[in-house]
Amino acid sequence: MASHGLTDRIAIVGMGCTPFRDHWDKSADDLLVDAVTECFASVPAITRDDVDAYWVGTQGSGMSGMTLSKPLHLRDKPVTRVENFCATGSESFRNACFAVASGAYDVVMATGVEKLKDSPYSGLTASWPPSDGTEVDWTAPGAFSLLAPAYAARYGVDEEQLREVLTHIAAKNHANGVRNERAQYRKAVAPEAITGAPKIAGMLGVMDCSGVSDGAAAALIVRAEDAHKYTDRPVFLKGMAFVSGSGDGLGNEGYDFTTFPEVVSAAEQAYAQAGVTAPREQIAVAEVHDCFTPTELVLMEDLGFSERGEGWRDVLDGVFDLDGDVPVNTDGGLKSFGHPVGATGLRMLFECWQQVRGEAGERQVPDPKLALAQNLGGQPGSCVAFVAIVGTEAA
Known part of the structure; x- marks a missing residue:
């Protein structure tokens, strides 16, 4: 089995993260805007228009890439929505990294958001599809x-x-x-x-x-060889x-x-x-x-x-x-x-x-x-x- 990886091919040049807590006064849109705004502020050399493609991870707080493109008012940008259980935020990051490594894009952003306090759920919020009967029904x-x-x-x-x-x-x-x-x-x-x-x-x-909370986070990702164009302290994958x-x-x-x-x-x-x-x-x-x-x-x-x-x-x-x-x-x-x-x-x-x-x-x-x-x-x-x-x- 091959797992060649992306060692030293990818760099994170900016990140943002909201406080995780009871955000009764904020929507998922607000949290995404807050995280993305902080992410851009951490690397002033990159603006919203410089980002070639976006990813948004959410399990139950939005459908389609418009979960991100609407609150950010993005135009003519590809936005991909991903979900992978509790590893959804990581999946957003992973897919964004591979997109840069493939050469398809130069600068991408990975984001993730969830609003749980507005719902009756404390964890995974989806309705499960029919199974073969072998699944265990437990909390x-x-x-x-x-x-x-x-x-x-x-x-x-x-x-x-x-x-x-x-x-x-x-x-x-x-x-x-x-x-x-x-x-x-x-x-x-x-x-x-x-x-x-x-x-x-x-x-x-x-x-x-663990508790129940709302929050969002974002990362700006570029090729490793381009990292120092944007920051003097990149973080390499x-x-x-x-x-x-x-x-x-x-x-x-x-x-x-x-x-x-x-x-x-x-x-x-x-x-x-x-x-x-x-x-x-x-x-x-x-x-x-x-x-x-x-x-x-x-x-x-x-x-x-x-x-x-x-x-x-x-x-x-x-x-x-x-x-x-x-x-x-x-x-x-x-x-x-x-x-x-x-x-x-x-x-x-x-x-x-x-x-x-x-x-x-x-x-x-x-x-x-x-x-x-x-x-x-x-x-x-x-x-x-x-x-x-x-x-x-x-x-």
Whole structure:
């Protein structure tokens, strides 16, 4: 299988990201305008008319490319609307990158938006098509709650220890969110408040679950060789992979809810492209899809930051804290931001972009050379997965 990638062929020269929160006074149009306006402000050399093509990712806040072209008053520009579960923002970015790499366009913009607070839904808002009857009808918390007991059983972690691990993950991400003015939740949360929160599913309490929010984000993308025409601090794409699962995990006796195979495969491909052979040593900062606290725990092992069965110890040892070996979710993650589906993937890249450019303020990681963004959608055993690695230096 070939996955040649776009290593050092693509550069991000500008980005914008709205605050993620209850935007009762703003529409999806308003949020897109805000994110795009900030994105252009970050690179004054590029105007709206200089962009050859646009992408917009949204799961349920718009149909067709007119989701973007109407609020931006775009004329004679191709605008493509994409959706790929909770990895929709990443899909917008991925498609925009390939469009530039193909030579079809010189300058493109990837955007993502979601307005969830105006709807009765907290996550994926689509109506599901008829299936063959093998799909499991359960909630997202119900599905992801199975990760915790499965992990505990496989690796011999007792429930009290595992509760401490999940609490540490939630507290860490909320502490990081305190340092981020764009986060929805900006208060540190005491461990006892996390542990004692009302239960939602299995071991998962309210504080183990990401919130509901509205938001938008945008990125300007050019060929790497053109990057310095627009900025003196471009961010280069070092590796990028996307894997769409076959959906057979729940019917496979070999699947045990302690891994996301799609994430493992996407990470392997992205690492190979970027020349990463020791993720824990080479990746300086990572943004991961912490939709629920056990998700982040499992991802630490799937991404190679921890050995199998050792992730829980590394969490408790502070390896993934802001001052740890591999700071994870330095911006607060989904835990502090919530999860406006179409925007989350680009929000992750926005934090990576700020970190490698040294613009993350109080949460800045010292001298980061490589940053990783990992975004997934679906459920354990049946998901899609995206991994991207970015850095400030091109080969």
